[in-house]
Amino acid sequence: MSDGSSDGTASDDSSDGTASGRGVTGWLRGWRPAVSMASRNLRRNRVRTVLAVLGVCIGVLAVAALGIFGNVLALGADDAIGDIGTQVVVSPNADAGVESLSAADVAAIRRAVDDPAVGDPAVVPLYSDSAVVEGASSQTFATVYGVEEPGLAFEAAEGRLPDRHRQGAIVGAGVAEDLGVGAGDTVGIAGTQVRVVAVLAESQTFSPVAPDDAVFLPESAFSADGYAQALVVAESGETARAAADAIREDVNAREERVDLFELAAIVDEINEFFDLLSTFLLGLGAISLVVAGVSILNVMLMSTVERRQEIGVMRAVGVTRRDVLRVLLAEAGLIGAAGAAAGTLLTVLLVAGLVAATPAVDAALVIDPTNGYYLLLALGFGVGVGLVSGAYPAWKAANERPVEALRS
Template sequence: MYFQLARRNLMRNKARSLLAIVGIIIGVMAVASIGVFGESLKATVLENFQNVANEVIITPAYSTGHFEIDEKIARKIEKMSYVKETIAVKSGWATLEVKGKSGAANVYGMDEKAVKDLFEAEDGSIKLKGYCIVGKSLAERFKLRAGSKIIVEGREYRVSAVLKEEGARFDINPNRALILSVSDFDKIFDAKYSMIIVKVRDINEIEAFKSAIEKTINSREKKVSVFELKMILEKIDETFKQVTVFLMAIAGVSLLVAGVSILNIMLMSTLERTKEIGVMRAIGAYRESILRIFLLEALILGLIGSIIGGLLSIAGGYAIDMLVLGSAKYVLTPSTAFYMLEGITFGIITALISGLYPAWKASRLEPIEALRYE
């Protein structure tokens, strides 16, 4: 009976009810779509770092006066049971000369296989014996391409490859660097390792690996520092969660506007139906019954608008992902369902809260005063 009365009251003014529903649809759609987009953005960013989640970067312990990692320590790390693969890196600054133009650049000494694992060639093919590899920015600076000649500290090398431009990296960024084989590097520099990149067999063994480093290498004196990239991924995940919440809060303003619209509609409805409420109270209707009818009206508006808005949020999330990210592969994920339900829940709660005061006001009307109202 209450549902029928509430439905009938809403149908009396279809345009007004429709506008309230549209407001809820827009609000719920905005909140859920932004949530879907935030999750897609986070997944896209993390995708670029997933292949380094099991990486640990070992550097000299500069704080205790160590500036290099010697061969003995490198071999110890390589033989540890938790290690899947190690990439030992040497580095130094050198003077370059190309067709009379000179400058300085960071030079890495690395194994050819390691370079192939870490980077991709944009021009030429990766090979190091007697050759060198240059980063994108360095190639543009000296107008280098595969086959170009370059003099490094008086020694001539031919460029075998120009690497693709790299984004932010936490291990090696070769954009402005030149890479030589370890043997060629040793002909120019008298340097030990400046960094060792360790790929741990299992991401869950990182803590055990760090403990092993402390026991075997840093037991008497801190010689190396350990930096795990998993920690960066956790920070990125936490940051994007905060950004998503912030964006959803901004989008929630539209839901607040929809709530004000429902509040206005219900107050107007209370005024217009004052005499009707008086008649109901005069023939024995309880205050709770009046309260229930008005709250049910708000609930119906909230349910219809929230469900439609939740379903449309998939299309909204898809549109935003395509516009900003150029891909929508993360739209249909479990997180999308979560944000849909979250948007629907907030929409319904907003509608009910907006209907509370009008419902309470209607239930407090005295029969005699209501019947005399014009």
């Protein structure tokens, strides 16, 4: 037997290609016996195999669990923040000597956002003051706003918000609870008795005007020369950004008459923080998978060294390099797949257990479809780590000369 014939050169590979057939069917036919033989080889060294699978399992568990936890935190923050990103607060620029927003300023703001490209958001100008509000048996200090069209920015829990606010008071949920009043009752504001026409729904998110702790009166109740601020209410954060840009370009074209406070900017910063946090957590989990990959690499190297003569005999009797490569890659892939599947299952059980043990965690956030991305990512990463870690040992074993392997 000469070294050339034993080495398995082009004739081996070509015969393998003939035996394997063509297309997907031939490809599967070539891998089936490789996977079967790989399974038997792994069962022969069960302790070593189990330890390698356990390493991948822990790595996958770390990646999936930390990724899901970071995503749940981000979803929870987004849910708590709610729609504040859809509002822009326009205030007079005191640095430029502007003390209040005039009717002309409000008209300019409305013209600036009255554009199909912007989305035509609602503009709600507000007078502002503060006063002691009295109920039948208690009193509280509250911000008092003057508003003409409250329905553009707020919703009522009791009573009905008028299309044009001409008389009566609209009371925030917090003020109504403190005073024990509802729609139809009377409150005292600055010594004047005013009938409550509606109670606002409790705000679920932060709002720049704090409607829960405020009372809204008609604009006619104020004698101020101009508005304290204007609230721009859009349908989305993107629309709010476009409206803010339009106001800067049009209203502040000649002088900086107004200041803009974009709540969407706060949302963007919070989202950036949680994106960074999720990336950091995924990085921590990936370290565990890298360690697992080193473990698989070690297992496969030891396996090929111990089975050097066995592989040499296989090559000598006509087994091609490609078949040897397939068997060893199949072993590494099976270790990675078994560990990834076990890690994914443990992640699901762990997350379910935490939800059951922690009532404060909203189950809807945990079962959000976006969390499935981290399960798939960890699953694919685990299998990939197995294949990558087994690639070098498999290549090394497949390319060793049969004569040298037999002599050892």
